[in-house]
Amino acid sequence: xxxxxxxxxxxxxxxxxxxxxxxxxxxxxxxxxxxxxxxxxxxxxxxxxxxxxxxxxxxxxxxxxxxxxxxxxxxxxxxxxxxxxxxxxxxxxxxxxxxxxxxxxxxxxxxxxxxxxxxxxxxxxxxxxxxxxxx
Numbered sequence: 617x618x619x620x621x622x623x624x625x626x627x628x629x630x631x632x633x634x635x636x637x638x639x640x641x642x643x644x645x646x647x648x649x650x651x652x653x654x655x656x657x658x659x660x661x662x663x664x665x666x667x668x669x670x671x672x673x674x675x676x677x678x679x680x681x682x683x684x685x686x687x688x689x690x691x692x693x694x695x696x697x698x699x700x701x702x703x704x705x706x707x708x709x710x711x712x713x714x715x716x717x718x719x720x721x722x723x724x725x726x727x728x729x730x731x732x733x734x735x736x737x738x739x740x741x742x743x744x745x746x747x748x749x750x751x
Contacts, residue, residue: 677727689713
């Protein structure tokens with residue numbers, strides 16, 4: 617559609633109302649946010665009141681996500697580097713998902729890691745630290 621052209625208002629298929637708009641993020645220009653964990657920064661791509669979140673995370677070499685339990689499925693895609701835990705490792709282009717109840721420590725390899733994580737609910741950390749998207 618050409619710039620400046622009127623966008624048609626699409627209706628929902630299952631309700632007599634307008635379709636809610638998509639939300640576009642300029643991720644490369646979003647600032648990296650410091651987290652409560654040394655050497656880990658993130659960009660929050662999605663977060664809602666239920667605890668669902670999508671996070672782009674950058675881990676410096678050797679940075680650790682301390683002991684935590686997943687309260688729902690977590691999905692992680694490794695974009696760059698090396699992401700490791702006691703059960704295995706993921707290199708760039710690889711994917712791991714963890715079921716609810718999975719308890720582990722994760723860390724970045726010697727070259728660090730950039731990962732995309734999708735969480736349905738916040739993790740619980742053993743030391744009581746709040747999840748990445750919680751105050």
